[in-house]
Amino acid sequence: MADFGSESSEKKEEFFSEAQEIVDGLGKFLLDLEGAVAASRVDPDVINEMFRAVHTLKGIAGLFGATRMSGMSHELENMLDDVRMGRLDLTSNVIDLLFKAVDLYTHILLFERGEAPDPQQEIAKLLASFAAVTQPEEAPTSNIFTQFDLDPGMFGVLTEYEEHRLKSNIESGLALFRLRVRFNLTVLDTALEDLKKKAKPLGEIITYLPAPSTDESDFENLELDILMASKSDAATIDTTLSVEGLVVNPVKRRSGGGPPPKAAAAPVSKSPLPKIGAPPSLPPPTIAGPARLPQDLAPESHAAHGAKSVRPAAPAHAARTSVAPQAQGQAGQFVGKSAAQTTVRVDIRKLDRLMTILGELAIVRSAVGRLAERLRGSVEHRELGTDLHRLHRTFERQLGQMQNGILEVRMVQLGPVFDKLQRGLRAISREYSRPVNLVITGQETEIDKLIVEELSDPLMHMVRNAFDHGIEIVEDRLKVGKPEVGTIALNAFQKGNHVVIEVEDDGRGMDPKLIIASAIRKGVITEDESREMSARDAYRLVFMPGFSTKTVVTDLSGRGVGLDVVKTNIAKLGGIVDVTSEVGIGTKMTITLPVTLAIINVLIVEIGGRSFAIPLASVEEAFVYDPSLTRNVEGREVLSLRGQSLPICHLSSLFQVDAFDDASDSTRKFYVVTVAVGIRRLGLLVDRLEGQQDIVIKPLGRSLKSVHGFAGAAELGDQRVALVLDVAAIVEEVLAGDQSRFLAMAGEGRA
Amino acid sequence: MRRVLIVEDSNAVRTFVRGALEDEDFQRAVGGFDVLEAASGFEAMALMPRGPFACIVTDINMGDINGLEIVNFVRKSEHHRETPVVIISTQSSSRDIERGLSLGANAYLPKPFSAVALQDVVRQLVAPGEG
Incomplete structure (x- = not known):
C-alpha cells in the first residue's frame, strides 16, 4: 500500500483523484482506439495521448510511493512508446493487454486505498504478457531530415516523439511548412483550439515553438512558430486556417539533399494489420525538388531563422517506417487537452453545502413572500406589501437562476x-x-x-x-x-x-x-x-x-x-x-x-390537518374526488378516469391520521393527486391542496430510519415542517405490497 | 517576493512540487518565494511576462509546447535568459534530457524524486542573496 508518510490527506486525495481520472481517460481512449483499428484509421494523437497519460500516472505513482502502480506503468509506458514510435504493431493481442491493464489499474487504485487485496500476482502475470508481445525490432537509422532545409534551432527542441512524427510524415511524402502566428495571451486557449481543429484535416502539427518576441515589452501577445506537415500547399493552409496575421512558409526541399521519400519503397499493405495513422490513400511521393514548391511563396524571412546550413542531427534511435502520418484525422476529437485545464475539480460536499445554504435561502424567500401577501392584505400596509412583493419576485427569479447554476455544476454526463x-x-x-x-x-x-x-x-x-x-x-x-x-x-x-x-x-x-x-x-x-x-x-x-x-x-x-x-x-x-x-x-x-437529488419542487397537501409534501416530479395531476366514479374491485377502490382505471389510496388511512371527516360524507370535497412512477400510477386521496413550493429535503435521522414511505422532511418556511412522501415506495407498497390485492388489479395501467 | 514557476501537466505532480517548495524550513533557508503553476507550455508562456522568476521547474513530456521548447525560449529571452531551469521528467529516453541540458537547462531530476532532492537542487540554483 502506498506510504504517504507525512503527506497530507489532501495531497493523497489529489493523487487518487487524478489517477482515477487518468485511468478512466485511458479506458475511453482505448475504446476509441479499438474502433479506429477496426476501421483502419488510427489517429497517432490517440496513441500519444495514451502514452502521455501512462507517463503521468507513472510520475505521480512514483511521487506518492504507489509502487505497484509505478511498476506497471513503467512497463506499459515502454509498450506504448514502442507503439507510438512504430516499433510495435497494434494487434488485437496488444489491445487486449491494454484493456487488461486499464482494469488492473482500477484494482490497484482500490488496493492503494486499502479496499482490495494486493494485486501483485495479477500484475506479474500481465507484465509477463507484455514481455511476450514486445520484441522491438531494431529500427534502421536513416537521415531523412537532410531532405529539408530545416532550421537546426527548431530541430534541436523536438522531443524524440515529435522527431519521429516529423520523420514519418516526411517519409510519406508530405511537405513541411512553418507557420508564424501571433496570439493575444488572453484568448490563447480558444484561438489555439480553433487553429488545431482547422489544421487537423490538412495534416499534422509537429510542434509549437514559442518565439522569443522581438519586442519583449510586449506582454500581451505570444508569437508562435509552428512546424506542420501537410499534403496541401501553403495557399490552402493559409485560407483554411484563416488566422489574422498568419504567415505560411513552405520549408524548402533541398535539391538532391537526401534520399527520396521511402514510403513508396515500404508498402503500407505489408501487414494485414492497420498501421497507426496510415492514411487510406497517400499521394504518390514525389521526388524532392524545388520545382514542387510554389516559388512565389518561398519565404524571404527564411534566412532570418538561420537555416544556412543544416546540421544533420540524426536521432539516436530513429524509428521504423510503419507509422505513417495522419491524413484525414477525425477533426478535433483528441485535441481537447487544454479544455480540461480550464476546469476545476470540486469536492461534491462543497456543492452540497452551497445547496443547503441555497435551500435555507429558498425558505427565507417563501417566508418573505408570505409576509408580502399578508401586508398586501392589510389596509394600512398595502403599499409596503406591494413593494415587498415586487422585491420578492426579483429575489425569487435570481434565486432560481442561482439554483439552476449550482445544479448545473452538479450535473455530469x-x-x-x-x-x-x-x-x-x-x-x-x-x-x-x-x-x-x-x-x-x-x-x-x-x-x-x-x-x-x-x-x-x-x-x-x-x-x-x-x-x-x-x-x-x-x-x-x-x-x-x-x-x-x-x-x-x-x-x-x-x-x-x-x-x-x-x-x-x-x-x-x-x-x-x-x-x-x-x-x-x-x-x-x-x-x-x-x-x-x-x-x-x-x-x-x-x-x-x-x-x-x-x-x-x-x-x-x-x-x-x-x-x-x-x-x-x-x-x-x-x-x-x-x-x-x-x-x-x-x-x-x-x-x-x-435528474437531481438536491432541491425538489413539491406539492403541499393536507391530510388530517397535517401538511405533507409530494415531489412534483411524480405528480401528474390533481382533481376533485368524485366517489360516484369509483368502484370496488376485490376490496380495492378504483376510479375510472378517461377510460383507465386508477387505484385510489386513502393516505389518511395509510398513515393512520384522522381525516377531518369520513370520506363518504358527500358534502365534503376531497382531492385526488395522481402520482406516477414509471408506468405505474396511483391516486392519492388528500383533504386539501395547499400549493407548490421548492424545498430542501432533509433526512429523517437515525431514529426514524425504519419508517417507510417518507423520503425525508422539509421546513416550509413558516415554522412548519412537512414530511416528504417517498412516492416510489408508496406506489410500490400499495400496488405490489399486498400481492393478492395487487394481482386483482390485473395491470393497473391498462384500460 | 521572488517567484518560482512550475510547468507540469499533472495536477498531482504540481501539488507535490509546490508542497516541497513551500515547505516552511526550506522557504526560511532560501529567503522565501511565491510559487506559480502552469499546467501546460502555453500557460507557462502566458505567465512569462509576470517574471522574473527565481527558478523555473519544468516537465519535458507535455503536449503542444514541450519542456525543451520552454528551455529554449527561456535561454533566448532577454528577460529570462539568466533564470535557472530544472527539468523534472520520467521520460525513459535519455536523449530528451540530454537535449534539454544542452539547450541550457541547469539541472535534471528524474521522477520520482523526493521533496528533499528537489529542494537541494533549487537551493543550489537560487542565489541565496536575499535571505
Missing part, C-alpha cells in the same frame, strides 16, 4: 459510466465467446453527480443480465435467423425532470409462463396467486429476492446479487425499474431516475 459498461461487456463477451455489440445513445445526457456514482453497479448488473439471460449462443441465434452478433442497446434521454436509461437486448426474451412456473417452484408465489397474473406482473417477479430463471447460476449474474438488489439500489436514488419483453425478440429494462 453519463458517458463515462457507459464507457465503463462497454469495457465490462467487452470483457465478458470475449470470455464467453459470445459476440455482442453495445450500442450507446444519449451518453451526453446529464444527471446529478451523486446519482451517477451509484449508477454504474446496477447498470453493469443489468447489462450482464441482458448478456447472460438474454443474448443466445451463436448457434441458437443463427437457427432463428438472427444476426450472429447480439446487440445490447443502452439508451439515455431526459424526460421532463427525469432521466430514462434503457437497457435493451435482442436476445431470447422472457416467457411469462416460464417465469411464473419458476416462481411457483421457488415458492416466491403460490399457484393460486399465479392464476390472475398478467405478463407484466410476471416480469416483475424477476425483481423478487432470490429469483433466477436459470437453473445453473453462472458466475456472471450469479455473484450473489440478484435483480432485486438492482431494484433496491435504483429505488434508493428515487428511481424505478420497469421491464417489457417479447419472447424471441428481446427484453427491455427501463430505469427512470430523477
Whole structure:
C-alpha cells in the first residue's frame, strides 16, 4: 500500500483523484482506439495521448510511493512508446493487454486505498504478457531530415516523439511548412483550439515553438512558430486556417539533399494489420525538388531563422517506417487537452453545502413572500406589501437562476459510466465467446453527480443480465435467423425532470409462463396467486429476492446479487425499474431516475390537518374526488378516469391520521393527486391542496430510519415542517405490497 | 517576493512540487518565494511576462509546447535568459534530457524524486542573496 508518510490527506486525495481520472481517460481512449483499428484509421494523437497519460500516472505513482502502480506503468509506458514510435504493431493481442491493464489499474487504485487485496500476482502475470508481445525490432537509422532545409534551432527542441512524427510524415511524402502566428495571451486557449481543429484535416502539427518576441515589452501577445506537415500547399493552409496575421512558409526541399521519400519503397499493405495513422490513400511521393514548391511563396524571412546550413542531427534511435502520418484525422476529437485545464475539480460536499445554504435561502424567500401577501392584505400596509412583493419576485427569479447554476455544476454526463459498461461487456463477451455489440445513445445526457456514482453497479448488473439471460449462443441465434452478433442497446434521454436509461437486448426474451412456473417452484408465489397474473406482473417477479430463471447460476449474474438488489439500489436514488419483453425478440429494462437529488419542487397537501409534501416530479395531476366514479374491485377502490382505471389510496388511512371527516360524507370535497412512477400510477386521496413550493429535503435521522414511505422532511418556511412522501415506495407498497390485492388489479395501467 | 514557476501537466505532480517548495524550513533557508503553476507550455508562456522568476521547474513530456521548447525560449529571452531551469521528467529516453541540458537547462531530476532532492537542487540554483 502506498506510504504517504507525512503527506497530507489532501495531497493523497489529489493523487487518487487524478489517477482515477487518468485511468478512466485511458479506458475511453482505448475504446476509441479499438474502433479506429477496426476501421483502419488510427489517429497517432490517440496513441500519444495514451502514452502521455501512462507517463503521468507513472510520475505521480512514483511521487506518492504507489509502487505497484509505478511498476506497471513503467512497463506499459515502454509498450506504448514502442507503439507510438512504430516499433510495435497494434494487434488485437496488444489491445487486449491494454484493456487488461486499464482494469488492473482500477484494482490497484482500490488496493492503494486499502479496499482490495494486493494485486501483485495479477500484475506479474500481465507484465509477463507484455514481455511476450514486445520484441522491438531494431529500427534502421536513416537521415531523412537532410531532405529539408530545416532550421537546426527548431530541430534541436523536438522531443524524440515529435522527431519521429516529423520523420514519418516526411517519409510519406508530405511537405513541411512553418507557420508564424501571433496570439493575444488572453484568448490563447480558444484561438489555439480553433487553429488545431482547422489544421487537423490538412495534416499534422509537429510542434509549437514559442518565439522569443522581438519586442519583449510586449506582454500581451505570444508569437508562435509552428512546424506542420501537410499534403496541401501553403495557399490552402493559409485560407483554411484563416488566422489574422498568419504567415505560411513552405520549408524548402533541398535539391538532391537526401534520399527520396521511402514510403513508396515500404508498402503500407505489408501487414494485414492497420498501421497507426496510415492514411487510406497517400499521394504518390514525389521526388524532392524545388520545382514542387510554389516559388512565389518561398519565404524571404527564411534566412532570418538561420537555416544556412543544416546540421544533420540524426536521432539516436530513429524509428521504423510503419507509422505513417495522419491524413484525414477525425477533426478535433483528441485535441481537447487544454479544455480540461480550464476546469476545476470540486469536492461534491462543497456543492452540497452551497445547496443547503441555497435551500435555507429558498425558505427565507417563501417566508418573505408570505409576509408580502399578508401586508398586501392589510389596509394600512398595502403599499409596503406591494413593494415587498415586487422585491420578492426579483429575489425569487435570481434565486432560481442561482439554483439552476449550482445544479448545473452538479450535473455530469453519463458517458463515462457507459464507457465503463462497454469495457465490462467487452470483457465478458470475449470470455464467453459470445459476440455482442453495445450500442450507446444519449451518453451526453446529464444527471446529478451523486446519482451517477451509484449508477454504474446496477447498470453493469443489468447489462450482464441482458448478456447472460438474454443474448443466445451463436448457434441458437443463427437457427432463428438472427444476426450472429447480439446487440445490447443502452439508451439515455431526459424526460421532463427525469432521466430514462434503457437497457435493451435482442436476445431470447422472457416467457411469462416460464417465469411464473419458476416462481411457483421457488415458492416466491403460490399457484393460486399465479392464476390472475398478467405478463407484466410476471416480469416483475424477476425483481423478487432470490429469483433466477436459470437453473445453473453462472458466475456472471450469479455473484450473489440478484435483480432485486438492482431494484433496491435504483429505488434508493428515487428511481424505478420497469421491464417489457417479447419472447424471441428481446427484453427491455427501463430505469427512470430523477435528474437531481438536491432541491425538489413539491406539492403541499393536507391530510388530517397535517401538511405533507409530494415531489412534483411524480405528480401528474390533481382533481376533485368524485366517489360516484369509483368502484370496488376485490376490496380495492378504483376510479375510472378517461377510460383507465386508477387505484385510489386513502393516505389518511395509510398513515393512520384522522381525516377531518369520513370520506363518504358527500358534502365534503376531497382531492385526488395522481402520482406516477414509471408506468405505474396511483391516486392519492388528500383533504386539501395547499400549493407548490421548492424545498430542501432533509433526512429523517437515525431514529426514524425504519419508517417507510417518507423520503425525508422539509421546513416550509413558516415554522412548519412537512414530511416528504417517498412516492416510489408508496406506489410500490400499495400496488405490489399486498400481492393478492395487487394481482386483482390485473395491470393497473391498462384500460 | 521572488517567484518560482512550475510547468507540469499533472495536477498531482504540481501539488507535490509546490508542497516541497513551500515547505516552511526550506522557504526560511532560501529567503522565501511565491510559487506559480502552469499546467501546460502555453500557460507557462502566458505567465512569462509576470517574471522574473527565481527558478523555473519544468516537465519535458507535455503536449503542444514541450519542456525543451520552454528551455529554449527561456535561454533566448532577454528577460529570462539568466533564470535557472530544472527539468523534472520520467521520460525513459535519455536523449530528451540530454537535449534539454544542452539547450541550457541547469539541472535534471528524474521522477520520482523526493521533496528533499528537489529542494537541494533549487537551493543550489537560487542565489541565496536575499535571505
